[in-house]
Amino acid sequence: xxxxxxxxxxxxxMGCTKFGERWDADADNLMVEAYQEAMADAGVDPSxxxxxxxxxxxxxxxxxxxGIPLATALRLPDIxxxxxxxxxxxxxxxxxxxVYAVASGAADIALALGVEKLKDTGYGGxxxxxxxxxxxxxxxGGSAPGNFAQLASAYRAEHGVSxxxxxxxxxxxxxxxxxxxxxxxxxxxxxxxDMDTVLNAPMIAEPLGLFDCCGVSDGAACAIVTTPxxxxxxxxxxxxxxxxxxxxxxxxxxxxxxxxxxxYFHTTRIAATRAYQEAGVAKPRDEISLxxxxxxxxxxxxxxxxxxxxxxxxDGWKDVLDGFFDADGKVxxxxxxxxxxxxxxxxxxxxxxxxxNYLQLLGRAGPRQRxxxxxxxxxxxxxGMPSQNVAAISIVGLAGV
Amino acid sequence: MSKDVGVxxxxxxxxxxxxxxxxxxxxxxxxxxxxxxLAKGERAAANWDEDAVTMAVEAGRDALMGFAxxxxxxxxxxxxxxxxxxxxxxxxxxxxxxxxxxIAGFDAGGSLRAGASALIQALNGARAAPHLCIASDLRxxxxxSEAELNQGDxxxxxxxxxxxxxxxxxxxxxxxxxxxxxxxxxxxxxxYTWESRWIRDEGYQKIAGDGLKAALKxxxxxxxxxxxxxxxxSARGAPVLLAKLAGIRTEAIAxxxxxxxxxxxxxxxxxxxAAALEGAKPGDKILLVAFGQGLDVLAFEATPALLxxxxxxxxxxxxxxxxxxxxxxRFLFHRGLLDLERGMRAEADQKQPGSTLYRNRKTVLxxxxxxxxxTGAVQFPxxxxxxxxxxxxxxxxxxxxxxxxxxxxxxxxxxxxxxSPDPPSYYGMIDFEGxxxxxxxxxxxxxxxxxxxxxxxxxxxxxxxxxxxxxxxxFWKATRAD
Numbered sequence: 001x002x003x004x005x006x007x008x009x010x011x012x013x014m015g016c017t018k019f020g021e022r023w024d025a026d027a028d029n030l031m032v033e034a035y036q037e038a039m040a041d042a043g044v045d046p047s048x049x050x051x052x053x054x055x056x057x058x059x060x061x062x063x064x065x066x067g068i069p070l071a072t073a074l075r076l077p078d079i080x081x082x083x084x085x086x087x088x089x090x091x092x093x094x095x096x097x098x099v100y101a102v103a104s105g106a107a108d109i110a111l112a113l114g115v116e117k118l119k120d121t122g123y124g125g126x127x128x129x130x131x132x133x134x135x136x137x138x139x140x141g142g143s144a145p146g147n148f149a150q151l152a153s154a155y156r157a158e159h160g161v162s163x164x165x166x167x168x169x170x171x172x173x174x175x176x177x178x179x180x181x182x183x184x185x186x187x188x189x190x191x192x193x194d195m196d197t198v199l200n201a202p203m204i205a206e207p208l209g210l211f212d213c214c215g216v217s218d219g220a221a222c223a224i225v226t227t228p229x230x231x232x233x234x235x236x237x238x239x240x241x242x243x244x245x246x247x248x249x250x251x252x253x254x255x256x257x258x259x260x261x262x263x264y265f266h267t268t269r270i271a272a273t274r275a276y277q278e279a280g281v282a283k284p285r286d287e288i289s290l291x292x293x294x295x296x297x298x299x300x301x302x303x304x305x306x307x308x309x310x311x312x313x314x315d316g317w318k319d320v321l322d323g324f325f326d327a328d329g330k331v332x333x334x335x336x337x338x339x340x341x342x343x344x345x346x347x348x349x350x351x352x353x354x355x356x357n358y359l360q361l362l363g364r365a366g367p368r369q370r371x372x373x374x375x376x377x378x379x380x381x382x383x384g385m386p387s388q389n390v391a392a393i394s395i396v397g398l399a400g401v
Numbered sequence: 402m403s404k405d406v407g408v409x410x411x412x413x414x415x416x417x418x419x420x421x422x423x424x425x426x427x428x429x430x431x432x433x434x435x436x437x438x439l440a441k442g443e444r445a446a447a448n449w450d451e452d453a454v455t456m457a458v459e460a461g462r463d464a465l466m467g468f469a470x471x472x473x474x475x476x477x478x479x480x481x482x483x484x485x486x487x488x489x490x491x492x493x494x495x496x497x498x499x500x501x502x503x504i505a506g507f508d509a510g511g512s513l514r515a516g517a518s519a520l521i522q523a524l525n526g527a528r529a530a531p532h533l534c535i536a537s538d539l540r541x542x543x544x545x546s547e548a549e550l551n552q553g554d555x556x557x558x559x560x561x562x563x564x565x566x567x568x569x570x571x572x573x574x575x576x577x578x579x580x581x582x583x584x585x586x587x588x589x590x591x592x593y594t595w596e597s598r599w600i601r602d603e604g605y606q607k608i609a610g611d612g613l614k615a616a617l618k619x620x621x622x623x624x625x626x627x628x629x630x631x632x633x634x635s636a637r638g639a640p641v642l643l644a645k646l647a648g649i650r651t652e653a654i655a656x657x658x659x660x661x662x663x664x665x666x667x668x669x670x671x672x673x674x675a676a677a678l679e680g681a682k683p684g685d686k687i688l689l690v691a692f693g694q695g696l697d698v699l700a701f702e703a704t705p706a707l708l709x710x711x712x713x714x715x716x717x718x719x720x721x722x723x724x725x726x727x728x729x730x731r732f733l734f735h736r737g738l739l740d741l742e743r744g745m746r747a748e749a750d751q752k753q754p755g756s757t758l759y760r761n762r763k764t765v766l767x768x769x770x771x772x773x774x775x776t777g778a779v780q781f782p783x784x785x786x787x788x789x790x791x792x793x794x795x796x797x798x799x800x801x802x803x804x805x806x807x808x809x810x811x812x813x814x815x816x817x818x819x820x821s822p823d824p825p826s827y828y829g830m831i832d833f834e835g836x837x838x839x840x841x842x843x844x845x846x847x848x849x850x851x852x853x854x855x856x857x858x859x860x861x862x863x864x865x866x867x868x869x870x871x872x873x874x875x876f877w878k879a880t881r882a883d
Contacts, residue, residue: 146816262812
């Protein structure tokens, strides 16, 4: 394995808009909002940005193709802007572009910005879109909840978990995230819910009810990265560095080969192992202080606890019910509300996760700030569907940790 | 008539849904109380994702059970409701059945006896390479009409040729007269029908009665000799009237399946012939009568080969695979006769790139998978590089048909969010017996039918309709294996 990028890149500044139904804003307004916060945090002049990456997933309903919309909205100083798309993992993908540019020495300061304007489609949920002429002829025409709901059927069969037990564990995931989101002023949903409300909600895709699903939101998030040396030269005291950054894309084995049971994310397991190796983490259950994972659906978060090697296979649902991932648990998960409540503007979500981890590491998370300072914070950003996806994991921590 | 020419096999397809006529009448009685007398029994009602082509494929599969598909020499599809006016519908069926490219194919239509007429042509031109004659109809009728209650949807297939027939062909006779008892103009949805008493007197009694008598004389049979008279006229009393005129014994008159299936139009004569064969014993003389702007009469004699005929779904299996449908609104919606609010999610463009379909026709229409010649790994669809993680062999994939393989459910959901004409939409990952897997849409299933490990079989269905460009997109779906 390559030596990796541990501690070679630092976060200089981050910004994130309020997520939600931003009837007031176009995508370029959202981009500027996140950018301004990140630049104020970074404390550098825009002319010092050497390169930029833009992530957006549903460009056909908001900004259209290319990196030009970012360059134009931010009036960037005549630099290269690369647009990336990797389903819902796009945000971490743009982060990777900027981080690798700095790590390689090609850029001193690079910017990653993710944006999504989804609330101009006229209906809730993700827009339906083509996956190309060939796939559209033979692919099952399902929704995102339907694709992820299938995890539950396979998980029950594989681990012998009853429908009721799994439904309760899934509900616990959402109740926890709503409680967390209620303390986050930038969250899309800031209202706590109880178990009964979650359990009795209308069915969206069996067994996922309304509260097992995150909504879709408008929003943007931005990161400005540089080397730890430049960060220090700019007067930064506490420096958050990247400990690991790993992305794995399915090669079709899950959906076409033999052996995948449908109850877990093959890619996440591999990406997690590599990320821990890159970061030098031997016992993730003990060493990871905080997690922001891709909780697009409650069942996704639940099985991800196992795929990240925090819970043992088949034990994730028990850890969830035991409160292991609650705000006062051993490894709090979705302390900002997660996709479930902070919201899910697709292209921005990966950056939003890193934003929360960054704030927590610096003690700047306001009412939801962890009392014990976190040591290592993980983000897990997933694009696609269980049978075919992109898993993107980052681990960040203070320099020297 | 050559001794070795006749029917080699038969197949039947009847949609699972059986619309309860009492439910139709209950909804329409306020407007058409006169329909009360017809409010008995049930009629076959195709699901939203079926049409004359998909039903033909299923009947064809049933008929081909036990026969080598690459030996078929011709395929024809008779129907008055073919989805395409200019695109060989039989050609779609040919692809779905994975028949050889080197075969003849034609569509027949224009009359409810088109299936019987095509069958006569096939028998008269019989060769060593068998001809698969399929008839299929899915007619529309105006709500609150007699036709809505009387009609049914189905398909039947007869494999004919030289060899060891299960029923040898004794001869045929046809009459053609422009007798307009009903008609449907090009582009119209509904029939226009004349008075039933006139049809009985001038149509059945005179045209059919005289024609039937002439046919028996020509073929050299007396009415008394007929053991099974498949008189495919579902008007009450018509078969008895004709049997009497021709001297056919009452007990030989075959059930028109009015109570269980309904009148299946162009498919009905072949459906009744298949039913007669299914119940026949060697030596039985079988008569088929089809009516429509004239008459076709065919005679057969069952042979001992019938006893060795491979078991199939047939009529009994198709009749048994049923679900009583009492939701008349759903029936109307699926027929396009009720304009429900479908929501914005139904607006997705369903444009089908023709060149992509052509390149991938075997994958899409025949459910052709790939098998790595080196490792034996099976996958769907075929790709240049094998999916097998132990050997990503390049260029080793051979055709591997999956349509006739059963599969087990590995994952599933019931999706209420994605648009479906029959919500919730069921789909999931299935693993084929012998290897290969796919994420498949399920059809004709209920909540109790789907569970991990449940055995499924594949069926050819409509995947989507491009309403902007009037193009029907077909693909395979999974349904209960039993």
